[in-house]
Amino acid sequence: MNNKFFKSLVACFALATSGMANAGLLTYEGATQNVGNCIPFGCPDSYGPHMGFVYQDIDAFTLNVGDTIAFDIGAVNDSELSFDLSLSATTVNGGTTAAGFSFVSSLGAGFYGDTVVGNYDLIFTATNTFTFNGGGLIVDFLNTNGPVNDFTYDQNLVYGNNNPNAVGRYYRGATAGDVSEFDSYSVGNFQVNTFDAIQPPTTVPEPSTLAVLALSLMGFASRKFSIKAK
Incomplete structure (x- = not known):
């Protein structure tokens, strides 16, 4: 030829x-869905200010302004939820050391969650771009609701059993990615939607x-x- x-x-x-x-929907959840545990969405003012999840084997993606990353809540929280969301790759896939966090989004006002499992109702809309090359990912939630002690501990996190992407969670973090208190229980399901970005008026064939x-x-x-x- x-x-x-x-x-x-x-x-x-x-x-x-x-x-x-750069167009797609990525969902990471276990085989069987559960509603339980208050970290981080049912007791955001009790185990803080930073809490988060660590994942492995996550596909590469780019969040542009307008794209979303969402989590699932299966029970209504008694206190309004208010978080800043930051993301970081890990230095080693499956590890817990952050390569460097980037602020992505703040949750809007007036959110308490709902009782529907699987609708990924806790939606963060990106206000800054984040490019992830694949592998290990840390999701950090910074409570911005002030020093309110939420001791009702609403069991509202939706997570999946036998999730191959779950490494663990951390709480009582002084800074983003502080894993000094860390375990492997109840790592939340999440979904990345890169169809939602504010793009020029073109369609994907x-x-x-x-x-x-x-x-x-x-x-x-x-x-x-x-x-x-x-």
Whole structure:
């Protein structure tokens, strides 16, 4: 095959599929869902100011402004929830040492959670970009609701049994990622939605449309090189 023609085919395919990049829904949960444990959403003012989850084997993603990362609450909390959310890769996949945190979002006012399991109702909408290359991820929640002692300990966290992505959780952290108090229980389910980013007014084509477009471009390239060869 002519080398220039082959390069043209590669370029055509890349053009046809480029719209699929950075668009997706990633969900990390165990096989069986449970509602229980108050850390961090049922007692945010009692075990703080920093609490969080550590995960492993997470796919690469980029949160742009407008994208969301969400968690699931299965019971209504008696106190309003208010958090700053920061994210960090770990230095080693499966480890607990943060490579460096980035502030991503603050939870809006008036949120108490609901009783629906699986709707990922605790939604943080990104106000800053965060690029994650895959592997270990730490999610840090900073309580911003003031020194209110929430001693009712509402058991509202939704988490899954046998979640292969769960490493553990930490609480009573003085700073983001402080794992001085750490265990492997009740690591929350979460979901990353990169369809929601505020983008220019373009749409992501369906795979079948992309295939037709790729074939059309390849046909055009073939005809172009055929004419040149005459």
